[in-house]
Amino acid sequence: MDLVVGPGPLQGGVHAPSSKSVAHRALVCAAASSAPTFVECTDTSQDIDATARCLAALGASVEAVPGRGFSVSPVPDAVTGPVTLDCGESGSTLRFMVPFAAALGADATFVGARRLLERPMAPLEDALAAHGVSVSRGDGRLRATGRMTQGTYAMPGDVSSQFVSGILMASPLVGGPVSVDVSGPVASAPYIALTASVMAGFGRPVSAEGRAAGTVYAADGTGRLVAPGGTVEVEGDWSNAAFWLVAGALGSEVAVTGVDRTSAQGDRAVTAALALLGASVSQGARWASASVGEPRAATLDVEQTPDLVPPLAVAAALAPGTSRITGTARLRIKESDRVATVAACLRAVGADVSVEGDDILVHGGAPLPGGAVDAANDHRIAMMAAVAATRCEGPVTIRGAECVAKSYPRFFDDYAALGGTVREVRP
Ligand SMILES: O=C(O)C1=C[C@@H](OP(=O)(O)O)[C@@H](O)[C@H](O)C1
Numbered sequence: 001m002d003l004v005v006g007p008g009p010l011q012g013g014v015h016a017p018s019s020k021s022v023a024h025r026a027l028v029c030a031a032a033s034s035a036p037t038f039v040e041c042t043d044t045s046q047d048i049d050a051t052a053r054c055l056a057a058l059g060a061s062v063e064a065v066p067g068r069g070f071s072v073s074p075v076p077d078a079v080t081g082p083v084t085l086d087c088g089e090s091g092s093t094l095r096f097m098v099p100f101a102a103a104l105g106a107d108a109t110f111v112g113a114r115r116l117l118e119r120p121m122a123p124l125e126d127a128l129a130a131h132g133v134s135v136s137r138g139d140g141r142l143r144a145t146g147r148m149t150q151g152t153y154a155m156p157g158d159v160s161s162q163f164v165s166g167i168l169m170a171s172p173l174v175g176g177p178v179s180v181d182v183s184g185p186v187a188s189a190p191y192i193a194l195t196a197s198v199m200a201g202f203g204r205p206v207s208a209e210g211r212a213a214g215t216v217y218a219a220d221g222t223g224r225l226v227a228p229g230g231t232v233e234v235e236g237d238w239s240n241a242a243f244w245l246v247a248g249a250l251g252s253e254v255a256v257t258g259v260d261r262t263s264a265q266g267d268r269a270v271t272a273a274l275a276l277l278g279a280s281v282s283q284g285a286r287w288a289s290a291s292v293g294e295p296r297a298a299t300l301d302v303e304q305t306p307d308l309v310p311p312l313a314v315a316a317a318l319a320p321g322t323s324r325i326t327g328t329a330r331l332r333i334k335e336s337d338r339v340a341t342v343a344a345c346l347r348a349v350g351a352d353v354s355v356e357g358d359d360i361l362v363h364g365g366a367p368l369p370g371g372a373v374d375a376a377n378d379h380r381i382a383m384m385a386a387v388a389a390t391r392c393e394g395p396v397t398i399r400g401a402e403c404v405a406k407s408y409p410r411f412f413d414d415y416a417a418l419g420g421t422v423r424e425v426r427p
């Protein structure tokens, strides 16, 4: 689907969609519980649905109640017979489900769409191989067999935090203590803290102990989880709210509700990053907004918040001076090579961008004429293009805009409800 979007500012209030990262974790923990849990989650997305589908394939009962959430009955203690898990394009789902299926002793074949099976898995495969699970590949599929044992799983911290989260969330199904010894600096560490926060909500604290050579994360307890009262709430998504906040920093008047000021989501750091770029940010307990302020270039280290790069790059494009976005190496292994696609998106709307090794340099402040952007099948590129359109002189054509369904299916409905122009065109 090709859309012509903008130009022109947005105005009004928008409710953030349910956090995809929290939803994945809440569903997985619900399936690892000893009793049924209702996961309150008003929105879903292709990625959330992928996790729900995989848990069902492992024997959980996952009933979607549209607009309200998911009613989840846990997985059995073991899975016999081969199962196939379709992870769609969701990296989180694949990296969480491989250890989860292995903790049940399943003979599990994992399939996925587009780039998914090409995204790195080796550190997780190696860690599992040392604990009774063998992983093989062929035909664009991944097969895991064997049963995950208790103990300490070792891996590097510079590829994906999702491996650590996955092992921790599988731990309630393993018959003894589980810890993950991560060597070197831990990238995307806030996502491991988010896992710890959701697991704590299910009664299972996770400790993080810094060591000279890295960090050891340990699930403090064994056995199944329990959500107090049988319910768990999925809060709003800071990573997707970031697009609306950037629109505000560029001159739109948008208030985002449903985002928790004290959230464990690392991407609430978007407010601090926008402040560095000179925006004025206002926040309450469950809302946030941004306005223009005094735009200026900044250096932004995104090692811990990789998903914020697409929206922040747009904010940098309108801030006078050269902004340097550092710590972007792992962006190359997301839904697209996001170093390349972020730069290409900005260039397509007329911004001046260069890439120096792993740094993206945005030479901002000049007017943006608008143009045609290939979303590269990456939801965050489609959304960044739409936000750029709010400050372009002409419209922005977004090719393949339907990819927003991965995390935010109603993004363009919300955009139109905020007064933005959205028109479908034939390719
Ligand atoms: O655990 C999670 O929910 C996520 C972790 C991050 O991945 P990495 O740890 O691979 O950076 C992030 O980019 C992804 O969108 C979601």
Ligand SMILES: C=C(OP(=O)(O)O)C(=O)O
Pocket (backbone or CB within 6 Å): 047, 089, 090, 091, 092, 093, 307, 334, 335, 380, 407
């Ligand atoms: C990288 C992302 O997700 P995942 O790794 O779960 O595919 C994302 O949502 O930007």
